[in-house]
Amino acid sequence: MLTAALLLPAGRATADSPAARATTYSNPVTAGTVDTFPDPAIIRGKDGYWYAYGTQNPVFQDRGEDGERTLPILRSEDMTHWTYAGEVFTPATQPSWHAGSRLWAPDIRYASGSYQLTYSVAGGDTVGLATAPTPTGPWTDKGAMLPKPTGCATYNIDQAQFTDTDGVAYMYWGSYDTICVAKLNGDRTRIEDPAKEVAKGRRMEGGYVVRHDDYYYLMYSDAACCDGAYSGYQVKAGRSTSALGPFTDDEGVDLLAPTSKGAIVAGANGNRWIGPGHHSQQTDLSGQDWLVYHAVPVDAPEMKRIDGVERQLARRPMLIDRLDWIDGWPVLRAGAGPSQGPQPAPVTTWDVGGTFNAGLGGWRRAGAAQDAWRTSYDPDARGYASHSGAGPAPAFLVTRGTAPAHVRAEADLKVTSRSGSAALVVAYKGPRDHVAAWLDRDRGALVTEVVGRGEAPDRRATALPENFDWDSWHTVVAELRGTRLSVEVTEDRLDDPLAVQAHELPAGASWVGKVGTAARGGAVAADNVGAAKLYTPVESRVPEPRPGRLLPGYSDEFDGAGVPGTSAGSPWSWVRGPAAGASLGDGVLSWPTQNAELNLGTNTASVLTRPAPQGDYMVETRLRFAPEQPFQQAGLVLYGDDDRFFKHVRSVLPLAHSNGAVTRVSEFGKEGPRPTTDPPLPVASAPMFGGPTADIMWLRLRYHTDTVNQETEVRAATSRDGEHWVWSGVWTLPGTGDYEIGLVSMSKAGVTAAFDYVRTYRSSQ
Numbered sequence: 001m002l003t004a005a006l007l008l009p010a011g012r013a014t015a016d017s018p019a020a021r022a023t024t025y026s027n028p029v030t031a032g033t034v035d036t037f038p039d040p041a042i043i044r045g046k047d048g049y050w051y052a053y054g055t056q057n058p059v060f061q062d063r064g065e066d067g068e069r070t071l072p073i074l075r076s077e078d079m080t081h082w083t084y085a086g087e088v089f090t091p092a093t094q095p096s097w098h099a100g101s102r103l104w105a106p107d108i109r110y111a112s113g114s115y116q117l118t119y120s121v122a123g124g125d126t127v128g129l130a131t132a133p134t135p136t137g138p139w140t141d142k143g144a145m146l147p148k149p150t151g152c153a154t155y156n157i158d159q160a161q162f163t164d165t166d167g168v169a170y171m172y173w174g175s176y177d178t179i180c181v182a183k184l185n186g187d188r189t190r191i192e193d194p195a196k197e198v199a200k201g202r203r204m205e206g207g208y209v210v211r212h213d214d215y216y217y218l219m220y221s222d223a224a225c226c227d228g229a230y231s232g233y234q235v236k237a238g239r240s241t242s243a244l245g246p247f248t249d250d251e252g253v254d255l256l257a258p259t260s261k262g263a264i265v266a267g268a269n270g271n272r273w274i275g276p277g278h279h280s281q282q283t284d285l286s287g288q289d290w291l292v293y294h295a296v297p298v299d300a301p302e303m304k305r306i307d308g309v310e311r312q313l314a315r316r317p318m319l320i321d322r323l324d325w326i327d328g329w330p331v332l333r334a335g336a337g338p339s340q341g342p343q344p345a346p347v348t349t350w351d352v353g354g355t356f357n358a359g360l361g362g363w364r365r366a367g368a369a370q371d372a373w374r375t376s377y378d379p380d381a382r383g384y385a386s387h388s389g390a391g392p393a394p395a396f397l398v399t400r401g402t403a404p405a406h407v408r409a410e411a412d413l414k415v416t417s418r419s420g421s422a423a424l425v426v427a428y429k430g431p432r433d434h435v436a437a438w439l440d441r442d443r444g445a446l447v448t449e450v451v452g453r454g455e456a457p458d459r460r461a462t463a464l465p466e467n468f469d470w471d472s473w474h475t476v477v478a479e480l481r482g483t484r485l486s487v488e489v490t491e492d493r494l495d496d497p498l499a500v501q502a503h504e505l506p507a508g509a510s511w512v513g514k515v516g517t518a519a520r521g522g523a524v525a526a527d528n529v530g531a532a533k534l535y536t537p538v539e540s541r542v543p544e545p546r547p548g549r550l551l552p553g554y555s556d557e558f559d560g561a562g563v564p565g566t567s568a569g570s571p572w573s574w575v576r577g578p579a580a581g582a583s584l585g586d587g588v589l590s591w592p593t594q595n596a597e598l599n600l601g602t603n604t605a606s607v608l609t610r611p612a613p614q615g616d617y618m619v620e621t622r623l624r625f626a627p628e629q630p631f632q633q634a635g636l637v638l639y640g641d642d643d644r645f646f647k648h649v650r651s652v653l654p655l656a657h658s659n660g661a662v663t664r665v666s667e668f669g670k671e672g673p674r675p676t677t678d679p680p681l682p683v684a685s686a687p688m689f690g691g692p693t694a695d696i697m698w699l700r701l702r703y704h705t706d707t708v709n710q711e712t713e714v715r716a717a718t719s720r721d722g723e724h725w726v727w728s729g730v731w732t733l734p735g736t737g738d739y740e741i742g743l744v745s746m747s748k749a750g751v752t753a754a755f756d757y758v759r760t761y762r763s764s765q
Contacts, residue, residue: 167465231275267729269337353530398516420522691726
């Protein structure tokens, strides 16, 4: 039975004989496996597979299954082809304290030798914890992690853990409209500190923290997650020098400031995918980061209604796409957004290395105590290499083949005796010529050694946390690009390192060699040891839309003598106007907000419109507007009719659970038919939120007719200085009918909007 357990499935790699790599993939990566997989969280198990966990949903509806799977689990060898691997709870195993609640938004971590899955108990407004010895269970429920009340002004869902370099674990949580953080207790079963607010915004949720270089990044989603073709979800980011904040966006705006935020990581781009969001993150074997998220397909945005769920669920399969770090900020595919069609696949097999599931064949012993290497087994890691102990001289186990130049190597290591060290070895040419990153239990440190090359050994130590669990697996990663070496230690490869080092190696020497593991002084274990060519980072964003030549016939500097649309020959006209109080003077159109609406069945607001040019164009206005009361709004529209338009306004919206607090947002919305619901809706509306607001700000709308798919695509941008722009995602509506350029000032009286101009340009792309 042991022999059978150690056999590899077809395609799995042994040392120096990597499986054939998939060169491309296409989204959604869950196609053909499950119909929907919202809020995905992903981890690489100690058995070398990737595992994904999703929100409770009817994942097999297209196969005729009426019910839901409770926190479904998927497994993959390559992050792109997935198989169903079970669910965390069944009706028979779901704890009674859930009281029949649906369970949402799992987050998966590995700590102290077990997998820790937190999940949202939606009906109980709290977060639960289940642990397991393997990624698929068996799961032991540990109860609720949050007290009542929590001290956080939010729905207490959408949680994610993060462990800092001092070993302290935190949990971030919150939805509609605040994200909080609190320290976890020693066994990570409960929060033990008061909740601290770190971010606040309209429909902000799904916070997920990673550390990259010198910053902590809080990435989150805002707007509507689950409204089918009207899902306005986007992923945004803030960063800080502390896990506790303050977090600011790329314009320095605090994530707690009462305004919408920039630093958009991922938004809809007008292709097949709507509302990308509620993400997690994963790193492939080359070091490339990947955003793991859900999105809504435009061709089938809704699931069939199911018993026990009041609303119709949106179809939200799992997608992955390359996550780039450009100028210190994360962005999906350099700003290109969700992918459609074949893409370069993640690197998920090593150039050299292996999992030891098939034993030590293909590995070379060197150094001291060579005969003490053997293959061991446990249900989680399956086969792994172990060494019973060596003296002060290291015992090596290395690949026979040479790793690539510019290499990323990693190993899962643990020290199973009270003393000793286990190492990841790179650039190995011999016992006296290599680089090794040691987990040194005697020193309680990560110790990196550069040995040989005609120099005295260079040893550098970084203390590991006092609570470091030496008897459980930790992943050591080394990246060597030229002569620059970086090393980090994590529990679960989820970008929350416990220790980080950076070195500049001596120039003029060859830093290419084998990869492997080593033991010194005591019993150790190693698994998943290998190396792949280090990824090449993308360093430039894709070009953003830019205005082309000005179209004077479709522009207005508001330097005339009368209110637009009130004199013969004016290119402007009014829908339900002219608006009371509107005036023109000193090159400004002044327009008091109306107690009137342009929303679903309530169409009482005035709209000032003029014809738009044929073809693609961009329209811009400079707006002076300082609203104070909820729902006051003013800005641009592309107006088809009262039930078919795109709106880009500065507005004031209330915040949930915040005792009347409001936030000022760049609101980019659409209104149109929604035929995919059951029953169909003749008209629906939804927002997404753009960049930070100001009393003087610039608004743009870019119009594009997609003649291939017979739809209209519009993208919005905001600026606070007229030079630096935050481009949000794309809204689409079916059909390519004419839209007019328009302005609105509405929803609640009491403040005046001042439009300095309307300028229309040919669009650059």
